[in-house]
Amino acid sequence: MARLAALPEALAAAVRDGDAVAMEGFTHLIPHAAAHELIRQGRRDLTLIRMTPDVIYDQLIGAGCAARLVFSWGGNPGVGSLHRLRDAVEHDWPRDLAIEEHSHAGMVNRYVAGASGLPFAVLRGYAGTDLEGVTDSIAPITCPFTGERLTAVSALNPDAAVIHAQRADREGNVQLWGIVGAQKEAVLAAARSVVTVEEIVDELAPVPGAILLPHWAVDWVCEVPGGAAPSYAAGYTDRDNDFYRRWDAISRDRETFRSWIDANVLGVQAK
Structure with a gap:
């Protein structure tokens, strides 16, 4: 309050x-x-x-x-x-x-995940970048429905x-x-x-x-x-x-x- x-x-x-x-x-x-x-x-x-x-x-x-x-x-x-x-x-x-x-999209999605009580968010926005290799809060993830390779970002x-x-x-x-x-x-x-x-x-x-x-x-x-x-x-x-x-x-x-x-x-x- x-x-x-x-x-x-x-x-x-x-x-x-x-x-x-x-x-x-x-x-x-x-x-x-x-x-x-x-x-x-x-x-x-x-x-x-x-x-x-x-x-x-x-x-x-x-x-x-x-x-x-x-x-x-x-x-x-x-x-x-x-x-x-x-x-x-x-x-x-x-x-x-x-x-x-x-990325901007990654940061917003991290806040949204945190606000939603979720451990991470998923997006496509990191494809083609090298951030995954240098940032521990970014990780690859495979969609369980389509098999598409996506990127997970940990919640903030x-x-x-x-x-x-x-x-x-x-x-x-x-x-x-x-x-x-x-x-x-x-x-x-x-x-x-x-x-x-x-x-x-x-x-x-x-x-x-x-x-x-x-x-x-x-x-x-x-x-x-x-x-x-x-x-x-x-x-x-x-x-x-x-x-x-x-x-x-x-x-x-x-x-x-x-x-x-x-x-x-x-x-x-x-x-």
Whole structure:
């Protein structure tokens, strides 16, 4: 059952050192404020799970929070590489980082299997790739009905899922809309969940195409206006395209990155 709480309190309860944490959001509704709070709390040895690691995970990796990354694509959207991710993989800075790579379809199917209480999902999407040979969570499987060779991917059941949404009511029912990714699936697959929202309202007005997460599927709801910035929340905030361009230079240099984290994350109180 959902509980309304301040972000520091919710994350302190939901995310522990060594946890597997999924922070989902596709193009928008990316939970940056929550990631910054995890950095402030000094979380370590996390397995970070995300379909599209972008700036949010570049920051967590550069801050030394991550030991492992499970993902299907990584980059600064429309700009280039994630330099903190590359530095960790190529030079073990600020620490070594193990990686587990999948396709987008594979990641979604893994979340769905986890949310459904199944041990694995089956798809055709890995045919012709070499991922099966380097990723333990991918394995060949033969259809018992047709004999077709398919690919199985193990279920994802994160210790914690963290997402951002537009609204929640005072019972903790969460409403999100616009371009969405695997937020619903990640929450339903996880043992614990934290949802930051732009606002908490008395009643959720219907929105065409909205996804509703019922209060019994969510553990903590935190009102964090602007919690997706520099990504955006449809109907509330715009994407800060200039920030994504600036991030390329900020993240290239270790000391510049550290200075940015000190000034903009460690030196800032949670909302």
